[in-house]
Amino acid sequence: MLRHPVLAVIFTVAVYGAVPGAVRGSVVVHGPLSTVGVPFPGSAATERFGRLSQAEIAAPLAADTPLSYEHFPRILDPGETGTIRVVVEVVGDVQTVLFRRNVPTADLGRVVETWRRSGTRNIDGRVVSSFTEDYPASILSDLLVYAHGNDFPQVPLGRLEAPGKLSVEPDFVTLWLRLAPSNLPTSTVRLLTVVDGDEATAQYASHAVNLVIPGFGDERIQGGAGAFAFQRAARAFYDHFSDQYQTLTFVPRKSPLGESEQMNVNVMNDIAGTGMPLVDDRVLFDSEVLRSVQLLSAGFLAQRRAVLHQLAHHWGDMSGLADIAGVVSAGFDPETHTPLVHPGATMVGAVLDGTREIRRFSIEAGEVFRVAASVPPILFHPLQLYRMGFLGPVQIPDVTVFERQGQFDPIRVTAPVVGTEVVGPHVTIGINDIMAALGPREGPVFSEWNQAFVVVSDELVSQREMDYFNFYAKRAEAPTGTRSHDGFGSFREATGGRASMRTRIELRDPMAVLAISENLDVRDVPFGAGDWRGVILDDPLPSRLRRGSSLTLSGRIDSKILPDNYQFFVLRVSRYGDPAAASKWTQSSVTGGRFSATLRIDSLPGAYAIDAFVFVDAKTPPITTSAVTSLFVD
Numbered sequence: 092m093l094r095h096p097v098l099a100v101i102f103t104v105a106v107y108g109a110v111p112g113a114v115r116g117s118v119v120v121h122g123p124l125s126t127v128g129v130p131f132p133g134s135a136a137t138e139r140f141g142r143l144s145q146a147e148i149a150a151p152l153a154a155d156t157p158l159s160y161e162h163f164p165r166i167l168d169p170g171e172t173g174t175i176r177v178v179v180e181v182v183g184d185v186q187t188v189l190f191r192r193n194v195p196t197a198d199l200g201r202v203v204e205t206w207r208r209s210g211t212r213n214i215d216g217r218v219v220s221s222f223t224e225d226y227p228a229s230i231l232s233d234l235l236v237y238a239h240g241n242d243f244p245q246v247p248l249g250r251l252e253a254p255g256k257l258s259v260e261p262d263f264v265t266l267w268l269r270l271a272p273s274n275l276p277t278s279t280v281r282l283l284t285v286v287d288g289d290e291a292t293a294q295y296a297s298h299a300v301n302l303v304i305p306g307f308g309d310e311r312i313q314g315g316a317g318a319f320a321f322q323r324a325a326r327a328f329y330d331h332f333s334d335q336y337q338t339l340t341f342v343p344r345k346s347p348l349g350e351s352e353q354m355n356v357n358v359m360n361d362i363a364g365t366g367m368p369l370v371d372d373r374v375l376f377d378s379e380v381l382r383s384v385q386l387l388s389a390g391f392l393a394q395r396r397a398v399l400h401q402l403a404h405h406w407g408d409m410s411g412l413a414d415i416a417g418v419v420s421a422g423f424d425p426e427t428h429t430p431l432v433h434p435g436a437t438m439v440g441a442v443l444d445g446t447r448e449i450r451r452f453s454i455e456a457g458e459v460f461r462v463a464a465s466v467p468p469i470l471f472h473p474l475q476l477y478r479m480g481f482l483g484p485v486q487i488p489d490v491t492v493f494e495r496q497g498q499f500d501p502i503r504v505t506a507p508v509v510g511t512e513v514v515g516p517h518v519t520i521g522i523n524d525i526m527a528a529l530g531p532r533e534g535p536v537f538s539e540w541n542q543a544f545v546v547v548s549d550e551l552v553s554q555r556e557m558d559y560f561n562f563y564a565k566r567a568e569a570p571t572g573t574r575s576h577d578g579f580g581s582f583r584e585a586t587g588g589r590a591s592m593r594t595r596i597e598l599r600d601p602m603a604v605l606a607i608s609e610n611l612d613v614r615d616v617p618f619g620a621g622d623w624r625g626v627i628l629d630d631p632l633p634s635r636l637r638r639g640s641s642l643t644l645s646g647r648i649d650s651k652i653l654p655d656n657y658q659f660f661v662l663r664v665s666r667y668g669d670p671a672a673a674s675k676w677t678q679s680s681v682t683g684g685r686f687s688a689t690l691r692i693d694s695l696p697g698a699y700a701i702d703a704f705v706f707v708d709a710k711t712p713p714i715t716t717s718a719v720t721s722l723f724v725d
Contacts, residue, residue: 149315151217154183155253157264157348158219159308162248165344165552166559167270169235169624169717170652171228177266178223179206179348181253182312185220191263192249195236201249214306215313232652232714234268235624238700240720241616241634242575244563245269245390251348264348267389271559274619274631278561279607280554283331293331294551296561297609298568298594302327304547308347316351319343321384324547325376331604333597334378336543338402340385342392342560344548352388353397355404359383362534364526365478366409392544393563395579396438396445402540402582403438403471406478412492415528416518421497423504429472431498431513433491436465437472438585442496444506445469446577449493449513460493460513464668467698468580470587477522480536481589487522494518509668540582541593542567565613568594572614572635576667576698576720615723623703623717625652632701635723636692642722644703645687653714659706660686661713664699664722681705696724 209223250263292303391397413420422441436448495515544564582592617631628646663676679688704713
């Protein structure tokens with residue numbers, strides 16, 4: 092029991108991402124990523140997309156369009172000191188931009204800043220304006236209240252508005268800061284040999300590649316939002332590495348902004364009966380195996396939701412369920428996403444986020460449909476598993492399609508409050524209706540999916556960056572132990588154990604250059620001793636506990652980050668999906684800068700965020716050190 096009631100006034104905000112999409116002729120382009128779930132202060136849970144066509148010349152990016160951003164240091168540490176520099180580029184002769192920087196302790200949760208141009212460069216006759224802002228690393232003391240961890244290793248700095256282009260709030264673009272845990276393991280990295288006098292342009296670790304591809308994202312300026320140098324990068328990859336990967340996922344060091352922050356482009360599709368266009372562009376990429384190329388910006392390669400969403404788009408959803416049911420579609424890009432249906436959650440919903448599904452309940456007056464929380468680990472929808480070839484027609488349940496598709500939001504993916512009633516009539520269709528419209532599903536089935544993560548940059552990235560990318564690329568293939576706070580698991584879990592992912596890097600000539608064999612521990616990784624800003628624990632903290640066990644945080648206050656004389660330390664754990672009042676917490680006195688707080692974990696199984704707070708005294712507001720995810724209770 093707390094001795095001082097004031098200590099109980101504590102709040103936490105969580106941030107999660109979802110990935111929308113768009114159509115590109117005979118390929119499918121999916122992007123960008125924006126915030127859904129519980130948005131950070133001042134955010135809008137919104138999704139945008141850009142349309143491209145292979146049959147038409149893509150329109151160049153308009154003036155005032157945000158192009159890209161990067162920050163220095165490029166991978167931040169929770170205990171960061173010094174300066175954080177942010178560099179943003181905007182297409183056009185732009186003198187100023189507005190930036191809404193997240194400051195949770197401010198009245199509105201943000202402050203509005205005017206950034207003035209710091210320089211320009213010229214690309215194919217177009218002016219690109221750059222903006223450079225320096226911040227003290229102390230801003231992390233505010234930003235780390237947003238839930239983050241190995242399942243989401245980044246925090247939102249704020250949102251950018253460009254004059255004349257982004258005038259409506261949902262169209263602001265978010266800038267993220269990549270953040271590594273304090274116990275990020277070191278990876279073995281090898282440079283590929285080069286001709287005497289030449290500089291190396293490729294390096295690799297056990298599960299990630301880095302290629303120098305100058306101007307990888309600049310082709311968008313003239314070629315349109317999706318015109319990344321995918322073919323040039325793929326050919327450079329195959330110069331050194333094996334042609335065994337169904338997907339090449341490119342991660343730009345300089346994060347793109349705007350309408351194409353995340354995408355999947357189908358290079359090869361020979362699967363009929365799904366609604367997806369048949370295509371074979373492998374010759375353009377110098378590959379015999381490649382089926383898709385992807386782009387994942389910022390730190391979203393580490394997010395299970397983003398990886399699963401983009402991979403799901405290799406198979407659909409372009410099956411037109413709303414049209415088959417005779418229903419008017421709504422939500423985000425309904426041509427390539429699943430409408431509002433029952434039963435089952437979907438990774439590629441046009442209306443509902445994957446953390447939500449519709450369930451049928453019986454009441455005295457009859458039956459009612461309500462929004463429910465998806466059960467983790469969240470599975471691919473049965474129709475998605477059918478498109479992938481894992482379920483046969485007789486295994487597909489009838490699907491209820493609701494007529495009022497836009498009842499939650501007519502243009503966005505949403506996560507309505509659990510228990511919200513779905514109103515209006517509905518139509519039931521079966522697999523025979525779907526096959527009558529699309530034909531039977533015919534084509535290959537993959538029980539193993541090989542996916543390579545390729546960091547593209549203007550020069551080779553640092554050892555710390557390779558450590559970051561390699562660690563999360565290896566996590567992508569782990570069958571268990573990487574579930575996110577909001578319930579998204581591995582590819583194997585999402586398929587119900589029917590398929591696995593493999594991300595190990597293999598060389599083109601294994602006899603000449605050996606692959607790196609390294610045993611990185613990526614499953615149920617303990618929290619690092621320095622993961623809570625301003626607090627140094629005595630030991631790493633387990634990330635998985637049995638119900639009935641105890642959680643102890645003992646250590647010291649880091650006087651470099653928190654220089655005051657603190658009297659109290661408070662530990663709180665909050666289960667995902669529960670109200671704040673259900674959180675469990677305990678407190679400890681701080682003596683000589685040291686503390687020790689123990690909490691018995693007798694709560695329900697699930698995923699928990701761990702918050703740590705310090706107080707100068709019982710009369711002053713708490714100082715949040717960090718909100719870190721996820722602690723799993725079994």
